[in-house]
Amino acid sequence: MMKNSIKILAQISLLVLLISCGTKENKSDSKEETHERLTDVTVTQAQFKNEGMTLGSIKESSFPDWVEASGMIDVPPENRAVITAFMGGYIKNNPLLIGDAVKKGQVLITLENPEFVEIQQQFQELAEQLNYLKSEYERQQALVAENITSKKNFLKAESEYKRSVATYTGLRKKLQMLHINPERVLQGDYTSQASIYAPITGTIAETFVSKGSYVSSADPIMEIVDVAHIHLELEVFEQDMLKVKKGQKIKFRIPESSDEFYEGEVHLIGNSLNQEGRTVTVHGHLEHEGRTPNFAVGMFIEAQIETGETTAMGIAQESVVDMGDAYYLLQLQQQEGGDYFFNQVQVEIGKTRNGYTEIKNTADFSKGAQFLGKGAFELIKEGSEGHSH
Template sequence: MKQRIVLPLLFSVLAACSGSGNRAEKETAVTTDTVLTTLADPDTIKTDAVTSATSKPNEVLFNGTMIVPPDCQATVTVLMGGTVKNSSLLSGTVVRKGQVLVILENPAFIDLQQSYLDSRAQLEYLEAEYRRQQTLAKEQAASQKKLQQSKADYLSMKSKEQAAAAQLQLLGIDPIRIEESGIRPYLEVKSPIDGYVGNVRINPGKHIAAGEPVCDVINKERTLLRLVAYEKDLAYIQKGAVVEFTVNGIGNQVFRGTLISVGQQVDEISRSLEIYARVDTVEEIFRPGMYVTARILH
């Protein structure tokens, strides 16, 4: 009789222990599944509907592009048209300020130089004649009419000489050099700044009209970030703050910059504004137009 009582009791204890262990395993599994679901759930990561930027709690990311300020980008144009005689420009070529980019042929350029030299020569004669008439008028040996006529001729020629000289200076030609070395047959178009050539629009034999662009020259020494921010992010934005950013196509390498400007007008539709940061160290691989993702350190 004692053995019959002990065996059922032993089976009951073992069953209770097994049930308790299963409940513990189920509770652990549920807890683990909940954590994994929370980390993987895309609803827990906020995504910007306009820029597709993502942000973690207490961190705001800003998307944008690399640019250069206006004074570091020049569009090279010609004030006098002509036919391209010689040019070996390629996009990406390094040029210096004052370096010849293209040589143009135009008979009107020769005529302008001749007009200046003729005006200069006649001006010397008319000035001497005017001085002589002034002396004669003081001695009452000449009429006032001759004096006035000589003065008018002198001033008229002086204005022509000054106009021709001003046009030559606009074309980058020193009038004094023409007097010393003579008429130049070709017009040289020079680079206005140091930088890299881009958007080349010419080739030998092509006619370039006055005001038509030849190429662009870009100086990357002062590369900036133009980032898109939103009014809800203004609390995280402060001029002078340190900016860390990554560049699309350069992996996960982190670069630094400094926030230098915050836009003062919010777009009525997107509720966005532009902010600008100066890149602390400009890398050779950087190019204007590259996409970047940045965050502001606090």
């Protein structure tokens, strides 16, 4: 009986010892896990001071309400010119390429056509006849005044003279529109060529012809665009159009080229609805136009039109680190012996304004929680690459 009691006591003692060891191991694991959680990122006091790091907290801030829009970079109608010929002809000279800069009044292209010579010939012949027709008209006018000739002869002379004057004036105007000097034609200096000049200063945006090809007066030859003043042509959906007002700020970017945002302002709002897309056109002007990149006309843009303000919880923008697929903050867990222990936490962000970014999941953090400001990006970036601190 005594032996059995000792045996049972020994078994109980062994069981208690095993349970106690297991508990200690669990506590040890828990401490290790806690330690790992607390030391995602460790910053020494010297590092914190020397690198000018700062701490910040989530607080109430003002953020804009906006309307989403899309559109393109464009220029005013007076800054765009499609070049056509006054009369058809063959391309004799076409020296310009897309992208070439031209000035108003510069020769763009030269046409050749035998009909140009015919017009000049008709003009000179008619000019010679006018002297006789004018003299005959004045003679008949004097005779009819003295009742020496019939009024019929006078009216005939008057009709022929005035009709010839009209034809002469028309031919002279044609020559001027062809940029052929009428005075040189009157001296017998004919040309089979006519030049077309740039109506505006700008750059060649498109060319539609090649040397030797024939163009009619209806065919476009090239297009010139002056990008000295560009603007935004945006499309806003019907449900948002009443929120948009003149003078509101526009933020836009070129998604195919860069994530950088540029600024503009609503200048005009259309009053007719595009029935196909149920949108209205909004015309915007760029701010600091002289300091913007060389935007190309026709570039697709995504824009946000600020329509008001709302209050939300946010933090300094420098605290938020974009890792491509998610956004993170470094939350201060504890400060011990001058060192700072941070935990990397994922956040949901909203709008950004004046250096502050909206944080949507503020319920995940305790009131008064502090986060690393300056230096957060470098530490999270280095941590993602496997460095230790």
